[in-house]
Amino acid sequence: MENITIMEALGLSAVAIIVVMIVLVGLMLIVSGFKYIGGSEQVAVASTPQPAASPAPAVLEEDEETKTVAALTALIMANDNQQDKKYRITSIKRIK
Known part of the structure; x- marks a missing residue:
């Protein structure tokens, strides 16, 4: 060695x-x-089909956590997989 x-x-x-x-x-x-x-190609996003007839929707309590979850879900949907967008939540209103 x-x-x-x-x-x-x-x-x-x-x-x-x-x-x-x-x-x-x-x-x-x-x-x-x-x-x-290959950055010029855009992938088509298939939308998920909505159920045709659903039973009466369950009523959720309107507390701060539910409003925050709804706002974050709406931001995710509005973002559309583009990370450079910036949003600001000004108010949260329930739409019936």
């Missing part, structure tokens, strides 16, 4: 760390380049 000095071990460790960093940066560049490949 060969004896390795501390300086050789440190040099080998530095080279291994540099190789790992180069591979990670390369992977980062590849992943970030995916947004430029």
Whole structure:
């Protein structure tokens, strides 16, 4: 078995760390380049069919948690999978 000095071990460790960093940066560049490949195509989102006839809807309590959940659900639907949009909730009204 060969004896390795501390300086050789440190040099080998530095080279291994540099190789790992180069591979990670390369992977980062590849992943970030995916947004430029085929970015002009838009995927059509199929809307879910609504049930034809549903029984009488259950009445929910109108508390703050229910209003917050309804507002967040409406924001998710309005966002339409575009993360750059910004919205501000000014009021919450129940529509019957």
